[in-house]
Amino acid sequence: MKIILLGAPGAGKGTQAAKIVSDYGIAHVSTGDALRANIKAETELGKFAKSFIDKGQLVPDEVVVNIVADRITKEDCKKGFLLDGFPRTVAQADALAKLTDIDFVINIDVDPKVIVKRIGGRRMCVCGETYHVSTYDKDTCAKCGKPLYLRDDDNEETVQARLDVYKNQTEPLIAYYSALGKLATVDGDRPVDDVYKDVKEVLDGHC
Ligand code: AP5
Ligand code: MG
Numbered sequence: 001m002k003i004i005l006l007g008a009p010g011a012g013k014g015t016q017a018a019k020i021v022s023d024y025g026i027a028h029v030s031t032g033d034a035l036r037a038n039i040k041a042e043t044e045l046g047k048f049a050k051s052f053i054d055k056g057q058l059v060p061d062e063v064v065v066n067i068v069a070d071r072i073t074k075e076d077c078k079k080g081f082l083l084d085g086f087p088r089t090v091a092q093a094d095a096l097a098k099l100t101d102i103d104f105v106i107n108i109d110v111d112p113k114v115i116v117k118r119i120g121g122r123r124m125c126v127c128g129e130t131y132h133v134s135t136y137d138k139d140t141c142a143k144c145g146k147p148l149y150l151r152d153d154d155n156e157e158t159v160q161a162r163l164d165v166y167k168n169q170t171e172p173l174i175a176y177y178s179a180l181g182k183l184a185t186v187d188g189d190r191p192v193d194d195v196y197k198d199v200k201e202v203l204d205g206h207c
Contacts (some may be wrong), residue, residue, distance in 0.1 A: 002081055004106070005092070009119065065096075078156070083096075120159075121134055127144040186199055
């Protein structure tokens with residue numbers, strides 16, 4: 001199974017992705033996580049990407065396409081994979097189409113006003129777990145015990161820039177995949193488990 005999760009920043013892609021990959025035994029491929037790992041490791045790629053991410057801009061297409069092209073050839077992607085945060089432009093979608101066929105695209109739909117609140121309260125762990133201050137009030141991760149942190153690009157100004165970029169460059173992908181008959185939209189403005197119930201219905205209907 002090869003799936004794309006589409007959605008604005010903070011729509012809940014990472015949250016739903018964790019559930020999907022655990023239930024369906026497929027690999028989680030997040031370009032955002034890959035770029036942040038490079039920033040943390042202070043690689044040349046990380047230094048280059050940080051200048052875009054900190055401003056809420058997209059990292060150039062060829063950089064992320066190369067990351068994905070390499071990642072999906074790895075052993076853990078053989079059973080299938082979920083792309084979280086890729087593609088984000090029509091050029092990336094065209095490049096992906098040349099690399100592989102995608103079975104299904106799930107679009108998580110959330111109002112931008114809800115998104116600003118969600119991102120402001122997000123807390124992350126290096127192990128990949130994501131929390132929200134409204135439902136989790138500890139400073140350390142429930143899974144691995146490490147301290148939680150705020151993403152550098154989760155401040156109000158950068159979030160607005162990310163939402164603008166989404167509107168202009170990523171939202172056209174809804175029509176792109178809809179025209180290919182691959183898109184299903186779920187209402188993401190509901191509790192996490194309710195959203196996941198709809199996601200599962202879509203996936204199980206197409207397995
Ligand atoms: P990336 O890391 O992909 O960030 P994003 O798309 O901005 O999305 P987020 O990770 O912020 O949100 P999410 O949808 O995963 O939501 P989450 O589940 O965490 O990209 C970061 C940057 O890297 C980009 O800006 C760009 O610069 C660069 N980049 C990455 N990919 C690229 C590409 N392909 N091309 C070019 N550049 C690229 O949830 C958010 C919060 O809400 C959490 O606190 C969570 O607990 C909470 N929450 C989740 N679901 C619910 C719910 N149903 N109800 C209530 N709260 C919820
Ligand atoms: Mg994410």
